[in-house]
Amino acid sequence: MTTTDGTPSVGDWTPQELEENGRLLLSCLRRHFEDLRTLPVTTDRSAQEIRGLIDEPLPTEPEAFGDILDQTWRDVRPHLTLWNHPRFHAYFSNSSSGPAILAEMATAALNVNVMLWDAAPAAAAVESTVLKWLADLLAYPEDGDAVLVDGASLATLYALAAAREQLTGLDVRQHGLAGSPRLRVYASDQTHSSIDKAAITLGIGLDNVIRLPTSGDGMLRPDALDAQIRADVDSGYRPMAVVANIGTTSTGAVDPLEQIAEVCAQHGVWLHADAAYGGFWRIADGVRPHVPDLSAADSLVANPHKVLLCPMEASALFCRHPDALTNTFRLVPEYLTTRHENGSVDFMNYSLQLGRQFRALKLWWIIKSFGVRGIAERLTAAVDLADRLRKAAGNSSHWKVENPDTPFPLVCLRYAPRGLTREQTDALNQRIHQRVNTAGRSYVSHTVVECGYVIRVSIGNIHTLAEDIDVLWRELSAAAAAEEGSAS
Ligand SMILES: Cc1ncc(COP(=O)(O)O)c(C=O)c1O
Incomplete structure (x- = not known):
């Protein structure tokens, strides 16, 4: 880029260059989507070949965007596994839809940080509205805590941190775990590995993630859960949480949430519902009757980036107890102190993340x-x-x-x-x-x-x-x- 007198400038692209380069990209995307069905879903090149195509010395001189785009379309795009391809059926097939693609561009252009109300007022308002809509789609109470995070793995970590914080007489946030009874988390043997990672991170330990066997249908048995919790209490453990599945990763099994909630209520144990996959499928009429009442759960994660025509990363975490997340994560140093007014929300208080993308925009547009x-x-x-x-x-x-x-x-x-x-x-x-x-x-x-x-x-x-x-x-x-x- 040059200034009007022809001298080099250190600034950004001009708005005109942004539009021109944006048009180049959009026409590439147009051709990409027009040709999508004829493209291979994945590459046949080895890891070494792909590394060889892409590794190059650190660029010291500027390159034209058109050349960078050509290189990307020549060397990168053909060697991806295309998740947004109509015949990608691996893991959980998901979608990046038109409105979300453009929203991601607008998000980067606006580059607001949705950590404090004052830092991004209307973006925080959009996030609040989107979370209310998502809760509505899930038939989950809207008056508790809610936040958008990057994925279900971290949402489950945050939910279990809130569960740990609710344990009476411990105050782990303040005192740590030293001297506490051994905490236990329960789930079926079909539960996603993110629960194990959360247990590792929260100091619960893998030995205290009790994975109860399911028979062929992949469902957690409430009676087996009840028996295990009773036995553990007798042995001096402190049951902390149960994780129930609404759509297991392997087979899409649904745990009997309402009966599990009864067991949890009897023992005073937090119930987290992992509806990362299954939650938003209840929007489809044919699926809804098969999804239990999710409001039985103390906390719930459901992933727009798996189901709601939304690209990675977007996961919604809900907790029906007002302040359960904020009491766990709120910590405000002087430099983040800001004014409060009725209706303002500081999303930095709902998870570990401080700097936060305007993730809600893509959901709003979708x-x-x-x-x-x-x-x-x-x-x-x-x-x-x-x-x-x-x-x-x-x-x-x-x-x-x-x-x-x-x-x-x-x-x-x-x-x-x-x-x-x-x-x-x-x-x-x-x-x-x-x-x-x-x-x-x-x-x-x-x-x-x-x-x-x-x-x-x-x-x-x-x-x-x-x-x-x-x-x-x-x-x-x-x-x-x-x-x-x-x-x-
Ligand atoms: C049931 C279930 N829970 C949690 C996760 C973790 O999701 P994320 O990739 O958003 O962390 C997955 C991932 O596929 C999953 O299938």
């Missing part, structure tokens, strides 16, 4: 752009596509759906021809999985359930159509046939 009706229609379409895949598997002789009871569009498939041992069938499914991903037309992940290795298909991308599910089904069938052919 919800306003699609409306709840538009979101519900899109989520219902994904649920219907999962049924299409289940039906195709049901009509074939050797494929089996191993999680038929989940209400969510998550399908665990196992190819199990007769006459093979469990180990042989596991190995066969691993090879089918590998073949499908290597071909690059569809991308799936796996898990291990009671019967063994299964191919796990998550459906939830805004671009996914019936034709994409048909492509996936053909890929799976062709991979299975090729494996059978090479075995005979």
